[in-house]
Amino acid sequence: MKKMCTGIFVGTLLMLFSMSCFAMGRQENKKAIVLAGFGTSYPSALVAITDIQKQVQKAFPGIKVKLAFTSNIIRNIWHRRQSDKNFLKEHKDIPEEILYVKGPLATIADLQDEGYRTIVVQPTHIYNGEEYTDLCSYVRGLNEIKTIKAKYMPFVKLVVGRPALGKHGIVHNYHEDMTVAAKALHADVALARKSGAALVYMGHGNEFYSTGIYAEFQQVMRKMYPQAEIFVGTVEGFPSLNDVLLSLESAKIKKVMLKPLMIVAGDHANNDMAGNEDDSWKSTFKRAGIRVQCVMHGLGENPEWADIYVQHIKDVVRDNGITL
Amino acid sequence: MNKKGRKTIPGLTMVLALFFIVCSGLPAMAGPGLSQGGGAGKPCVIVDRSGNRIIIKKPFTRIISLYGAHTENLFSLGLDQEVIGVSRHEAFPPPALTKPAFSYHDDAEKFLAARPDLVLIRPMIARGYENLVRKLQQAGIIVVSLQPTTIGGVYSYWRDLGKLTGRERQAEKMVSEFKAGLTRIHALVKKIPPARRKRVYFEAIHSKMKTFSPSSIAIFALKTAGGINVAGDARAVRGTNIAAYGKEHILSRADEIDVYLAQRGAMNHINVRRIVEEGGFGAIKAVQNGQVYIIDEKIVSRPTLRLLDGIYEIGRFLYPRVFNDVSAFRKIPRLTRAQFSEMFVKMTNMPLKTPDYRHDILRRAPTRHKYGSFRDVDYTGHDYKFIETAAYRGIFANTSQPRFYPHRPITRRAVAYAIFVYFDLPETKPVAIKDIPNSDPMDEQIRTAVGLGIMKLNKKGEFLPAGPISGEELFRSINMASRIAK
Numbered sequence: 001m002k003k004m005c006t007g008i009f010v011g012t013l014l015m016l017f018s019m020s021c022f023a024m025g026r027q028e029n030k031k032a033i034v035l036a037g038f039g040t041s042y043p044s045a046l047v048a049i050t051d052i053q054k055q056v057q058k059a060f061p062g063i064k065v066k067l068a069f070t071s072n073i074i075r076n077i078w079h080r081r082q083s084d085k086n087f088l089k090e091h092k093d094i095p096e097e098i099l100y101v102k103g104p105l106a107t108i109a110d111l112q113d114e115g116y117r118t119i120v121v122q123p124t125h126i127y128n129g130e131e132y133t134d135l136c137s138y139v140r141g142l143n144e145i146k147t148i149k150a151k152y153m154p155f156v157k158l159v160v161g162r163p164a165l166g167k168h169g170i171v172h173n174y175h176e177d178m179t180v181a182a183k184a185l186h187a188d189v190a191l192a193r194k195s196g197a198a199l200v201y202m203g204h205g206n207e208f209y210s211t212g213i214y215a216e217f218q219q220v221m222r223k224m225y226p227q228a229e230i231f232v233g234t235v236e237g238f239p240s241l242n243d244v245l246l247s248l249e250s251a252k253i254k255k256v257m258l259k260p261l262m263i264v265a266g267d268h269a270n271n272d273m274a275g276n277e278d279d280s281w282k283s284t285f286k287r288a289g290i291r292v293q294c295v296m297h298g299l300g301e302n303p304e305w306a307d308i309y310v311q312h313i314k315d316v317v318r319d320n321g322i323t324l
Numbered sequence: 325m326n327k328k329g330r331k332t333i334p335g336l337t338m339v340l341a342l343f344f345i346v347c348s349g350l351p352a353m354a355g356p357g358l359s360q361g362g363g364a365g366k367p368c369v370i371v372d373r374s375g376n377r378i379i380i381k382k383p384f385t386r387i388i389s390l391y392g393a394h395t396e397n398l399f400s401l402g403l404d405q406e407v408i409g410v411s412r413h414e415a416f417p418p419p420a421l422t423k424p425a426f427s428y429h430d431d432a433e434k435f436l437a438a439r440p441d442l443v444l445i446r447p448m449i450a451r452g453y454e455n456l457v458r459k460l461q462q463a464g465i466i467v468v469s470l471q472p473t474t475i476g477g478v479y480s481y482w483r484d485l486g487k488l489t490g491r492e493r494q495a496e497k498m499v500s501e502f503k504a505g506l507t508r509i510h511a512l513v514k515k516i517p518p519a520r521r522k523r524v525y526f527e528a529i530h531s532k533m534k535t536f537s538p539s540s541i542a543i544f545a546l547k548t549a550g551g552i553n554v555a556g557d558a559r560a561v562r563g564t565n566i567a568a569y570g571k572e573h574i575l576s577r578a579d580e581i582d583v584y585l586a587q588r589g590a591m592n593h594i595n596v597r598r599i600v601e602e603g604g605f606g607a608i609k610a611v612q613n614g615q616v617y618i619i620d621e622k623i624v625s626r627p628t629l630r631l632l633d634g635i636y637e638i639g640r641f642l643y644p645r646v647f648n649d650v651s652a653f654r655k656i657p658r659l660t661r662a663q664f665s666e667m668f669v670k671m672t673n674m675p676l677k678t679p680d681y682r683h684d685i686l687r688r689a690p691t692r693h694k695y696g697s698f699r700d701v702d703y704t705g706h707d708y709k710f711i712e713t714a715a716y717r718g719i720f721a722n723t724s725q726p727r728f729y730p731h732r733p734i735t736r737r738a739v740a741y742a743i744f745v746y747f748d749l750p751e752t753k754p755v756a757i758k759d760i761p762n763s764d765p766m767d768e769q770i771r772t773a774v775g776l777g778i779m780k781l782n783k784k785g786e787f788l789p790a791g792p793i794s795g796e797e798l799f800r801s802i803n804m805a806s807r808i809a810k
Contacts, residue, residue, distance in 0.1 A: 043601050080531065086571060087603020242689075254768060255751070270597065278718030279692055286745045287718050289768035 028115030029156050032064040036104045037124035039069025040264045041077040048264045048300030055306040060324050068107040122161035122313045124263050127213050132163050159320045161312040178220045184304035189225045192257040198229035201261035202273045205234025235272050255291040264298040368487040373447045373469045383490030384442035393626040394444040401491040413681040417703050418696025432459035446471040475544040478627040505632040513550035522642045524551040527586035530594045533571045540565035542624045549638035554580050584610035589621030617641040620678040637676050644673050656795040662730035666710040671802045677713040693723035700727045719745050737789035744769035747809040759786045778805045
């Protein structure tokens with residue numbers, strides 16, 4: 001009888017324990033990569049983003065690679081297309097993931113929900129500016145979550161890779177990042193030289209951060225390709241369109257190849273760069289007697305540029321003791 | 325003066341009511357004083373879209389307008405001084421930029437501090453911002469809600485504005501000016517045989533696949549320009565200008581749509597690329613043939629005199645040969661800068677530039693020309709739209725100057741510059757031009773035009789950069805540049 005009672009007691013305890021475990025759920029630790037960027041609503045421009053994704057997937061086979069778009073407007077446009085039979089019929093090649101694309105927070109949360117607790121967020125940003133800072137802030141916020149029991153922490157590791165042109169700090173020398181980025185652009189330099197044109201890049205920049213890195217990148221490019229005429233400017237910030245124009249005039253440049261220093265050749269490339277109004281980059285140069293050849297391809301379409309992000313994922317993984 | 329009754333008194337009832345009020349000598353319900361408006365010394369009455377009856381004993385003289393069309397029309401009535409405030413996005417006519425900005429999001433106190441005697445709104449504001457309207461009325465300010473939805477209503481609306489401000493004669497002048505403009509457009513459209521008339525889908529809101537109701541002002545503009553509305557079966561949404569249509573419905577007419585026209589404005593942020601890449605739209609004939617056009621909503625949906633510009637612009641999209649006819653210009657021996665602008669814009673079928681919103685204009689760099697800022701251009705006349713289009717396209721150098729000199733002859737130097745900026749021209753072999761030194765700031769542009777045979781030198785090998793150009797010469801130059809650029 002005593003044995004029976006002890007048996008019932010132990011059995012009840014085990015049951016209670018197992019119930020408790022069931023209630024909290026057993027936490028898995030799968031690994032995933034999130035590629036976060038502004039996004040685009042143009043199906044024809046999407047290739048710049050999906051190409052990066054394919055390349056990252058190829059470098060990390062077996063690891064889930066998800067896209068996240070930071071633009072609310074762009075996500076909404078894609079979501080509306082989910083039920084648009086005509087759109088789906090005409091764009092069969094568009095991955096379902098794009099139609100259901102979410103912002104970085106929701107993407108990370110979904111992955112965590114599915115048992116991915118080691119997540120590498122790799123921005124497709126060009127430099128350490130506003131969007132990258134915000135993304136880091138999101139991730140920092142999530143990493144602040146502290147559960148009572150360590151085993152129920154939502155993430156084992158949640159880390160952010162650095163943008164293409166690197167970031168401040170001593171772990172990864174941003175000068176080296178810029179050198180790698182400059183190397184990745186050799187085809188543009190060759191194309192411009194073949195056309196007898198100076199190469200002008202239009203970056204995004206911003207008005208409330210120092211964008212001096214663009215000027216520095218211009219110098220890196222010039223040093224690497226001394227035989228070419230290279231200029232880098234930004235839509236917002238320094239060097240401005242006017243700065244670039246003054247440099248072109250001072251160098252007596254008569255022909256330029258104009259290309260966006262952006263992942264996607266979207267609205268900025270179509271309007272600010274190649275638009276018809278008098279304040280577009282193209283019009284401004286032509287008004288100064290400079291011939292302009294616009295190249296409407298985003299950096300994401302350049303596999304060597306996509307490789308930069310692959311490498312930055314490898315770096316952040318190694319720095320944080322993660323094995324992918 | 326501003327009765328709270330919400331029902332409009334229609335037709336005979338209203339006339340009888342007015343007769344009774346006037347004859348019975350009842351005091352005006354509100355009004356600045358003795359009659360000056362109405363012309364005959366007796367009060368005028370209008371009924372606004374909220375159903376309020378407004379008896380006007382004296383013209384209103386301190387007016388805040390919360391709708392761009394009201395503002396534009398008040399200026400057309402010559403009320404530059406009387407307008408003391410405009411809504412925050414307004415930029416046309418140019419003096420509107422100098423007026424303080426108000427919004428229906430502002431506190432009533434801001435309005436009261438400006439001491440208006442009339443605040444002009446539209447039904448959308450009356451419906452959505454009742455509190456503001458009530459507070460203004462309680463403070464004794466007359467609030468009038470107006471917005472016509474049909475072309476017949478436009479004339480009445482202008483006349484109502486005339487009554488409110490004592491400018492009935494000017495209002496009649498607006499009506500007759502508009503009708504004269506329509507007559508000129510009818511004469512052009514007459515040249516197009518009915519069998520060649522284009523069938524058009526006119527997009528109002530892309531994301532919701534909405535078009536315009538058949539009785540709307542925008543469809544009036546389309547039809548007047550000689551277009552056939554393929555969405556004639558669309559039904560208006562809640563009595564507005566907008567009509568639901570749906571993508572399936574549009575695509576069921578894909579073969580019929582010769583031209584896809586979309587308005588762009590606050591409620592439709594659209595561009596050609598987005599339309600072309602819209603799922604299923606590849607089946608639309610207009611998309612296949614590159615016949616997708618964007619037009620500013622301010623010139624097709626607003627009841628102003630610029631609706632004539634909108635009609636004209638639609639005509640240029642549909643029938644460029646007819647609407648861009650420059651044969652009269654070819655006979656001109658010495659083109660002025662204004663004539664050059666019109667001829668260039670027409671020959672290249674350049675879309676007309678319309679004024680941006682206030683914040684866009686103010687945001688432009690100080691060195692850039694701002695729409696409406698040429699002191700010597702008449703912004704109520706014919707030429708300004710071509711001049712501004714050419715200026716914003718960048719084909720004139722030095723447009724940051726306050727004067728445009730529209731009546732001065734265009735120089736050959738300026739023509740070479742315009743051609744270089746507009747067309748993507750190839751490089752040429754070096755050309756010797758006697759009177760153009762290498763140091764000339766327009767050396768590249770002039771040598772390109774001459775080297776490609778677009779512009780000729782005289783027998784002495786001179787370009788004569790300061791010399792004039794004839795209409796025929798410009799006609800030939802633009803045609804040749806166009807062929808080379810292709």
